Amino acid sequence: MTSKIHVLADKIMAGFRLQRGDDFSLLFDTPLEELSAEAGRLQKHFCGQHVDLCTIINGRSGRCSENCKYCAQAACHHTGIDEYPFLPQEEIIANARANQEAGVNRFAIVTSGRALGGAEFDQAIATYEKMRDTLTIDLCASHGIISREQFRRLRAAGVTSYHHNIETSRRYFPQICTSHTYEDRIKTIKIAQEEGLCVCSGGIIGMGETWEDRLDMAISLAELHITSIPINALMPIKGTGLENQPRLTPEEIMRTIAIFRFINPEANIRLAAGRKLLPENGAAAFTQGASASITGNMLTTSGTTIKEDLAMLDKLGLSNA
Numbered sequence: 001m002t003s004k005i006h007v008l009a010d011k012i013m014a015g016f017r018l019q020r021g022d023d024f025s026l027l028f029d030t031p032l033e034e035l036s037a038e039a040g041r042l043q044k045h046f047c048g049q050h051v052d053l054c055t056i057i058n059g060r061s062g063r064c065s066e067n068c069k070y071c072a073q074a075a076c077h078h079t080g081i082d083e084y085p086f087l088p089q090e091e092i093i094a095n096a097r098a099n100q101e102a103g104v105n106r107f108a109i110v111t112s113g114r115a116l117g118g119a120e121f122d123q124a125i126a127t128y129e130k131m132r133d134t135l136t137i138d139l140c141a142s143h144g145i146i147s148r149e150q151f152r153r154l155r156a157a158g159v160t161s162y163h164h165n166i167e168t169s170r171r172y173f174p175q176i177c178t179s180h181t182y183e184d185r186i187k188t189i190k191i192a193q194e195e196g197l198c199v200c201s202g203g204i205i206g207m208g209e210t211w212e213d214r215l216d217m218a219i220s221l222a223e224l225h226i227t228s229i230p231i232n233a234l235m236p237i238k239g240t241g242l243e244n245q246p247r248l249t250p251e252e253i254m255r256t257i258a259i260f261r262f263i264n265p266e267a268n269i270r271l272a273a274g275r276k277l278l279p280e281n282g283a284a285a286f287t288q289g290a291s292a293s294i295t296g297n298m299l300t301t302s303g304t305t306i307k308e309d310l311a312m313l314d315k316l317g318l319s320n321a
Contacts, residue, residue: 161228
């Protein structure tokens with residue numbers, strides 16, 4: 001007998017989409033092995049054998065005015081991280097070129113703070129323009145809650161994608177941040193889309209939220225038509241407001257990935273922080289719902305190298321080409 005979750009996957013491949021108000025109990029009641037297998041079937045149907053790899057550089061670090069409980073860069077936390085202004089153009093471009101030559105699909109400059117502005121934003125624009133003119137790697141930006149005019153300048157400078165997480169559900173967001181609102185983030189995403197940028201937006205699981213909050217986040221991203229969804233598993237950092245939060249189990253992470261694939265079947269579900277909580281650095285996830293990942297030697301992936309990820313994908317019969 002064909003299982004109910006198999007039938008649901010078939011319906012989704014035929015065009016059906018889960019929406020707010022539907023009965024989602026099947027996604028929670030189905031044994032994980034079966035759910036993940038069907039998520040993998042959806043992934044193969046919509047994404048084929050391709051896995052999108054991106055890298056980031058921390059273009060400006062620390063001294064952030066916002067009070068997000070998970071963040072090591074918030075000025076209200078005492079984490080001992082390096083603090084520095086916007087990096088020199090030469091350093092950023094050298095990093096982007098190395099990632100391009102290593103075979104990565106896209107490169108992002110990420111900066112701390114509520115919004116990048118003034119002279120530092122001008123520096124960022126000049127850096128993007130130089131990369132646009134000298135490199136072929138796709139460019140992504142993550143500069144906070146910026147204005148419509150800033151989005152126009154980013155697009156003109158060669159940026160094609162903007163990263164801006166919603167982080168969690170609308171209900172739970174005030175438990176994580178009070179210095180700006182969930183609606184501030186939604187508004188920023190919509191302006192980016194209106195100005196012609198693709199948006200990469202997801203969130204963090206393991207911050208004390210419920211499964212209903214995770215479900216709400218997945219549905220909200222579908223309603224926003226997000227095409228790249230990073231799923232971060234919280235790695236508690238000493239000195240932050242969530243330093244004592246217990247780490248998630250691999251089973252929780254894998255079920256979350258599968259749920260996000262069922263609700264956002266055409267999106268790139270992207271592994272981000274917390275990959276090392278999964279066996280073999282998440283190898284199984286790439287055939288069970290995840291079609292993208294952050295890679296490279298950086299904090300979020302805890303030392304996962306591009307070479308190692310490319311070798312893993314090749315072993316799995318997948319490619320980022």
